[in-house]
Amino acid sequence: MAASLRRRNALIGLSFVLPNFLGFALLTLVPVLALFYLSFTNWNVFGQADWTGLANLRRLAGDRSFWTALRNTLYFTGVHVPVTLVLSLALALLLNTRLRGVRFFRTAAFFPYITSIVAIAAVWNMMFSPETGPVNQLLGAVGVAGPPGWTNSRDWSMPSVIIVGVWRDLGFYMLLFLAGLQTIPRDLYEAATIDGAGAWQRFRHVTLPGLRPTTFFVTVVLTIGSLKVFDLILVLTNGGPGQSTLVLSQYIYQKGFVQNQFGYASAVSVVLFGICIAVTLVQFLVNRRRSA
Amino acid sequence: MDRSRLTRIASLAVVAALALTGCSSGDSGDESGPVTLTVGGWSLATTPEFELLAEGFQKSHPDVKVEVKEYDAANYDTQMTADLSAGSAPDVYPIKCLCTFATYQGGGQLLDVSDVTGGLDETVKSAAAPYTVDGATYAVPYREDGWFLYYDRDMFEAAKVDEPDGSWTWDDYAAAAGELAKAPGADAGTYTHTWASAVQGFANAQTADGQADFLAGDFAYLQPYYERALELQKSKAAVDYGTATTNTLTYQGEFGTQKVPMMLMGSWYIATLLAQQESGDAETFDWGFAPAPQIDASTLSSPVTFGGPTGMGINAGISDRKVDAAKEFLAYISGDEGSTALAEIGITPANTSDAVAEAFFAVEGMPDDELAKSTFSTRVIRPEVPVSANTPTITTLLNDAHTAIMSGSSDVPAALEAAKQEYANQIGG
Numbered sequence: 001m002a003a004s005l006r007r008r009n010a011l012i013g014l015s016f017v018l019p020n021f022l023g024f025a026l027l028t029l030v031p032v033l034a035l036f037y038l039s040f041t042n043w044n045v046f047g048q049a050d051w052t053g054l055a056n057l058r059r060l061a062g063d064r065s066f067w068t069a070l071r072n073t074l075y076f077t078g079v080h081v082p083v084t085l086v087l088s089l090a091l092a093l094l095l096n097t098r099l100r101g102v103r104f105f106r107t108a109a110f111f112p113y114i115t116s117i118v119a120i121a122a123v124w125n126m127m128f129s130p131e132t133g134p135v136n137q138l139l140g141a142v143g144v145a146g147p148p149g150w151t152n153s154r155d156w157s158m159p160s161v162i163i164v165g166v167w168r169d170l171g172f173y174m175l176l177f178l179a180g181l182q183t184i185p186r187d188l189y190e191a192a193t194i195d196g197a198g199a200w201q202r203f204r205h206v207t208l209p210g211l212r213p214t215t216f217f218v219t220v221v222l223t224i225g226s227l228k229v230f231d232l233i234l235v236l237t238n239g240g241p242g243q244s245t246l247v248l249s250q251y252i253y254q255k256g257f258v259q260n261q262f263g264y265a266s267a268v269s270v271v272l273f274g275i276c277i278a279v280t281l282v283q284f285l286v287n288r289r290r291s292a
Numbered sequence: 293m294d295r296s297r298l299t300r301i302a303s304l305a306v307v308a309a310l311a312l313t314g315c316s317s318g319d320s321g322d323e324s325g326p327v328t329l330t331v332g333g334w335s336l337a338t339t340p341e342f343e344l345l346a347e348g349f350q351k352s353h354p355d356v357k358v359e360v361k362e363y364d365a366a367n368y369d370t371q372m373t374a375d376l377s378a379g380s381a382p383d384v385y386p387i388k389c390l391c392t393f394a395t396y397q398g399g400g401q402l403l404d405v406s407d408v409t410g411g412l413d414e415t416v417k418s419a420a421a422p423y424t425v426d427g428a429t430y431a432v433p434y435r436e437d438g439w440f441l442y443y444d445r446d447m448f449e450a451a452k453v454d455e456p457d458g459s460w461t462w463d464d465y466a467a468a469a470g471e472l473a474k475a476p477g478a479d480a481g482t483y484t485h486t487w488a489s490a491v492q493g494f495a496n497a498q499t500a501d502g503q504a505d506f507l508a509g510d511f512a513y514l515q516p517y518y519e520r521a522l523e524l525q526k527s528k529a530a531v532d533y534g535t536a537t538t539n540t541l542t543y544q545g546e547f548g549t550q551k552v553p554m555m556l557m558g559s560w561y562i563a564t565l566l567a568q569q570e571s572g573d574a575e576t577f578d579w580g581f582a583p584a585p586q587i588d589a590s591t592l593s594s595p596v597t598f599g600g601p602t603g604m605g606i607n608a609g610i611s612d613r614k615v616d617a618a619k620e621f622l623a624y625i626s627g628d629e630g631s632t633a634l635a636e637i638g639i640t641p642a643n644t645s646d647a648v649a650e651a652f653f654a655v656e657g658m659p660d661d662e663l664a665k666s667t668f669s670t671r672v673i674r675p676e677v678p679v680s681a682n683t684p685t686i687t688t689l690l691n692d693a694h695t696a697i698m699s700g701s702s703d704v705p706a707a708l709e710a711a712k713q714e715y716a717n718q719i720g721g
Contacts (some may be wrong), residue, residue: 014628044375046399121538129538152534155702242696242707257370259684260395 029198039266047265056267064266068243069251073272075158076165076247077226084173084222085164085215091170092177093207117168121235122165125151141265154244159238161245165232169225173218181207182212203253216287223283224276298618311574325621327617328357328464331604332385333374341639345434348633349624356617363683367537369395376401376607383610384618390422390600393680397423401708402430403606403615408622412643416626419601422675431593433601434625435634437559438673439493440597441585443463445578447553456582458663459592462520465554465585469529479531482554484521485545486536488694489598490556491521497598497674498587506686507678509715511693513540513710518697518704525698533698534590548574556584558599566657580659583667593673599673601642644669682719689714 039056043049060066095106112120127135128150139147181195184207192202208215230249239246239254248268250279256265333342347356354667361382363371370390372394375381381401389392396402402444415432416634418464423431442455446454453471460468464472469481484490496502505513524530531552547555548568562581568574579690606618610682625632628648631641635652641692649669677683693711702710 043398044395046401047340054673062717123541130534131532132535142486149534149699149701150537152699153698154699186323237512238695240695241699241701242692242710244696244701246692259686260373264610273539 006121016106035266038263039265039270041263042261043263043266044260050164052263056078056264057252059264060267065243065246069246069248072243072245073227073247073249073289074228076162076229077163077193077223079159080165080169080226080229081219081222084169085218087166087213087219088170088173089177089211089215091174092181095174096181097177106175109174112168112170113172115168117231118235120164120168121232123242124160126237128152143150151237154241157241157244161233161236164236165226165229168232170223173222175216176218177211180211184210185287212287212291220280220283223279227276229270293359326355326357327614328359329384329614329617330359330361330386330620332382333360334368334386334388336360339365340637341435341634343626344633345630348550348630349621352624352629353617353620356620358621364401375610379609380659381607381609383607383614384604384621386604388602388603390675390679391549391677391683393423393431394679394683396605397425398681403433403610403618404428404430404652405606405619405622407433408619409626409696411438411623412626413645415572415644416642419673420495420603422679423603423605424602427680431601431603431605432622432626433603434630434640434658435639436599436601436673437640438597438599438671439556439558439584440581441566441641442547442555442557442561442579442581444547444550444553445580447472447475447478447550449575451478451553453553456663457597458666459589460582460585461588462585466524466529467521468522469524469554470527470536471525473529475553477550478553479546479551480531481525482556483531483536483541483543483551483552484524484556485532485543486541486674486698488691491517491694492690492699493598493676494556494584496677498591498596501677503678505528507680507682509686509719511594511690511714514690514693515704516694518708521698522700522704533641535641535650537587537699544568544574550575550577556571559640562640566638566655569657580661580664581667582663594670594672595667595675596672598676600676603642640668648661685718686715689718 017253038049039055041049042052042055074168089213095102095109098157099105127133128138130147130149130152133150135150136147150156150160188210189202193205229247231255232247233247233250234253237245239250249272250267251263252268252272255261255268318597329639331346333344336343342360346360350356350358369392372381372385376396376399387396400486406427407415409432412432419433419436420429420431423429423433443456445455451474453468453470453475456468467483472478472481475481492514496506499505499513502513505511513650521530525532531546535541543555543557543561544564546552547557547561548565550554559581565579567573569576584597586592587597604622606615610618626641626643628643628645630646631643631645632651633639635648636655638652638655638658640652649665652658652668653665658664674692677687689711692714693702693707696707696710697704
């Protein structure tokens with residue numbers, strides 16, 4: 001009787017999960033598994049996928065465009081993650097005070113995150129216009145000679161993309177930090193003040209440790225998001241000038257959907273997947289050691 | 293297992309089976325009855341040609357019903373590739389860009405239609421050349437667009453500069469652009485759109501070995517064309533590339549609202565400009581079109597420009613009983629009847645026989661001076677890019693070179709050398 005009841009409960013449980021799992025399996029799991037298989041083939045959409053073993057990986061090792069895309073992806077992630085992290089924390093601390101109109105500023109800071117990326121790119125591109133854009137006109141007005149070409153220059157295109165990326169993401173991560181700040185008990189601050197701790201010491205010894213779970217979550221999500229950045233770059237610079245902002249996701253898109261080399265594109269995807277997994281694992285390990 | 297559970301399972305199976313059969317379309321039996329032909333198209337609201345051809349064909353073939361299946365213009369090739377791969381593509385589909393023809397043909401997705409082209413006008417046969425592989429033709433061109441020089445007569449007159457007379461070389465063009473930059477209200481003397489083809493297409497078509505060098509990965513032939521483009525923007529005779537990209541300038545806005553007196557653009561712009569002048573999106577002014585500038589005087593009698601056919605091919609997976617109707621449809625769109633219908637809405641058909649040309653220049657608002665007429669009839673259109681399995685890859689790496697050069701991020705020889713190395717890296721050799 002007990003066994004049949006358990007089985008019945010299990011069946012009921014499964015029936016609740018099933019619709020969602022079916023959708024997940026059909027739309028996510030199967031394509032992902034297919035991706036791993038395809039990365040060892042030369043599939044070009046039409047006809048058969050011929051097994052080519054490690055040929056795609058060998059080709060990757062000698063593919064300069066792939067290395068350029070990888071370098072650019074790491075450049076973007078390496079700057080975008082820390083800058084967004086620090087600025088969104090600073091903004092959260094600022095907007096966690098009893099400032100006049102604080103709700104308005106919180107909403108304003110969140111706005112870019114819910115604005116269409118295409119509109120963001122169009123407006124920022126105009127602001128960055130080398131000759132007629134407000135950014136360079138402002139720089140000229142304060143006496144900067146030879147201001148940068150921003151999205152129209154090979155050296156400045158990546159910083160431009162990062163600036164827009166940080167500006168867009170700031171509000172969202174600020175909101176997460178704000179939520180984290182609410183969970184730190186007030187009496188900890190009072191106790192620290194009584195013990196003679198200054199503002200900086202309170203921040204360093206109360207706020208930062210209290211925010212650790214939030215910081216960890218934000219870092220992981222931000223890093224993965226940065227590693228697979230695509231839409232922002234596609235609409236802002238389309239990878240140019242030259243290959244100066246070509247990132248891995250875009251390279252995958254180019255190889256797959258423009259050049260129909262789906263086997264090779266799958267191999268690049270697997271590499272990007274591996275990098276994301278590796279970076280996340282390292283972050284988990286570091287976090288566990290710190291909290292131990 | 294009790295009976296009620298059995299019934300439940302059985303009814304689930306029936307629902308599933310019904311759902312599955314509902315998904316598959318299948319042809320409905322009858323061998324000799326009326327045929328429904330599906331034809332691919334894009335942006336039907338702004339691209340009237342597909343429904344125009346479908347309606348015209350149905351009138352003369354009452355036993356065939358033509359349904360146009362709409363695709364997104366920007367993602368046409370991606371969507372069509374997916375549909376072909378899934379077996380749900382239309383019976384007849386357009387080859388939107390010559391650059392992807394090899395993908396479809398090489399992938400075995402197109403039927404041999406040589407017997408259709410055999411019976412068509414000579415002008416269609418020559419336009420079909422890029423669709424011919426090993427003696428067999430795989431698509432039939434219904435329109436053929438080449439790049440012309442558009443000019444604003446009012447602005448030329450205001451700047452007191454002589455209008456193009458069909459004898460312009462690139463040097464004449466550059467000199468005129470320099471003078472026109474001073475025209476009242478002009479942003480610059482001419483506008484070069486931001487596409488790589490706006491520079492590279494002319495080099496590919498007009499340089500003696502352009503097409504061969506393109507495929508061989510030897511890109512030095514592009515150098516003079518880039519140096520001229522840079523010189524024009526440096527002297528402010530042409531709109532700056534950085535300004536055009538960062539402000540997302542449109543060529544329709546630049547020429548149509550009289551910001552520039554000259555522009556090189558494909559012949560599809562004729563129909564657009566006529567429509568925009570009608571709707572008020574473009575200003576009303578006197579304009580004309582002339583042949584693209586040439587390298588020297590040797591090609592002036594039959595000026596060489598770049599462009600390409602837009603053709604339709606038959607899906608290799610079409611059911612046998614529809615093949616004849618599909619071939620008749622292809623013969624119609626490139627024949628005198630279909631081509632005249634296209635010409636009447638300002639489209640440049642691949643068929644440029646006298647009857648078609650007459651219909652084209654009878655369109656209201658169309659410039660009908662001798663220069664425009666000879667530009668239409670004496671054009672020699674060479675492919676924008678040669679057809680090969682490597683074309684999509686080469687186009688990508690030359691696009692990188694284009695953005696690097698035009699933005700001033702790299703000098704011309706260095707960018708072309710980088711493209712050559714990238715060719716070796718991606719394709720080998």
